[in-house]
Amino acid sequence: AQTVTQSQPEMSVQEAETVTLSCTYDTSESDYYLFWYKQPPSRQMILVIRQEAYKQQNATENRFSVNFQKAAKSFSLKISDSQLGDAAMYFCAYRSNNDMRFGAGTRLTVKP
């Protein structure tokens, strides 16, 4: 079965600095999608960024970017110019057909 691993239960970053959250996954599929979701204290699940496995170019959304290494099955999230509002739980997710799996999450703290 596919698995998603987030090895950092907690991370902290100084406001305006850059932080990278790690994610690795295991799959035998060639066609899949990867996501990062943000969960603030409200518990709402908010899509941060999405990457199609067939695309070599790393996805970017404003201050958020990913480093997608398909061969290594790695999908890290970089947050630049961190803001207080970035403080949240971040989940890495994998989807292939009907299979959607999430990592255990990384809690990000932003220090003023």
Place this chain on the structure above:
Amino acid sequence: EAQVTQNPRYLITVTGKKLTVTCSQNMNHEYMSWYRQDPGLGLRQIYYSMNVEVTDKGDVPEGYKVSRKEKRNFPLILESPSPNQTSLYFCASSSRTVSSGNTIYFGEGSWLTVV
């Protein structure tokens, strides 16, 4: 506004008392699913549905039932709730078109406590 709506948002119930958590989406999505979120475990899939009258088990289906009689609705049924089903539940939906990127859209979550 495109959304996934689940109710109730908060519920405290007693062991053995049947309950249903409703889920409705207005995006005409084919795919719908239920997850539970527990500390340290992320989100785990309970059941999913590819389309009307098509449902299948996820990773943690024990103690739950679902139905998909209409495309927009996907209720989660706990026939005899137990304390280990105390959790935060999410309903989600998705289109299966490539252009949508298979993005999953989530409801706001339902806090369920079984005492």
